[in-house]
Amino acid sequence: MSCSMGFHSRLTSSSRIPSFEFVSGSTAVSPPAVRCPGRRSHTSSSLKVGIKIKTCSRRIDSTRCFAALNPELKTTLDKVVTSHKVILFMKGTKDFPQCGFSNTVVQILRSANVPFETINILDNEMLRQGLKEYSQWPTFPQLYIDGEFFGGCDITVEAYKSGELQELLEKASLS
Amino acid sequence: MGVSKEQVESALRSKLSPSHIEVIDTSGGCGASFQVEIVSEEFEGKRLLERHRMVNGALVEEMKDIHALSITKALTPDQWKIKQQESATSQPPSTTTVA
Secondary structure, three states, X not given: OOEOOOHHHHHXXXXXXXXXXXXXXXXXXXXXXXXXXXXXHHHHOOOOOOOOOOOOOOOOOOOOOOOOOOHHHHHHHHHHHHOOOEEEEEOEEXXXXXXXXXXXXXXXXXXXXXXXXXXXXXXXXXXXXXXHHHHOOOOEOEEEEOOEEEEOHHHHHHHHHHOHXXXXXXXXXXX | OOOOHHHHHHHHHHHXXXXXXXXXXXXXXXXXXXXXXXXXXXXXXXXXXXXXXXXXXXXXXXXXXXXXXXEEEEEOHHHHHHHHHHHHXXXXXXXXXXX
C-alpha cells in the first residue's frame, strides 16, 4: 500500500497551520503554540546528509513538475541512498508519520530492530517529484535497502510476512 | 477528478490480460483509492517488485488521479491456484452434524 497524495491533499497539507480560532464570549483564544510536530521532530532528528535542493522556482501548483529529477538531484539521491543501509522516504517523520502506509513501514522497520533513517518528502516538493522518477515508483513510502529500491508499503509488508525482509535487513546491517 | 473502478479494471485488463482480477474502490466514493488483486501469466518469472511496477505502469494515466493504490495480490495463475487450494483446505471442516 502506498499513497501519492495529490493536488487537493497537498493544499491541506501545505496549509497545515490551522487558521481557526475559538471564539468564546468576547475573548478569542488562539490555538496552542505547538503546531506541526511532524516538522519539528524532523528537524530535531534531521539527517546528517543535508539535502540541498533548489526548490521549484515555479509555484507548487505545477503539480507535475516534469523533469523534477535534474542531474544534481540524481547525484544527491545516489549519495543519500548509498550512504545509508536502510532509508525510508516517507510522509511525515519516524515519530510522526503523516500517512497510514508510511506508518506501517515505520512500524515494520522498528520491529525489525535495525537502525534506519527517514526523510520527510512532504518537506520538499522538488524532492518528492524527483524521487518518483528516480525510483520509478509513483507513490510513497519508498524503502531503500543497501542502496537499492526495495519497494513500497505492500511489498514491504509481504516481505516482512515471508521473513525475506528480516533476512535482507540483517544482511545489510552486517555488510 | 476521481477514477472509476471500471477504468482501473479495464486498463489492467487491456495491458496485463489477467486471468483473474478484482478491483475494490476503497476511497469511499471519490475514486482516489483502490485495492487490486490480479493474476496474470505475464508475472511469470518476475519478482514482486517487477510485478508491482507492471501494475503501476499499466495505470500511469489513472495514477495521476489516484492517491492510494494497494496491490494486495500479484500472482501467476499457478500461484493463484495454490493459494486457492490452501485457503480451501485451511477452512474449518464443515460441520455435518449439528447438535
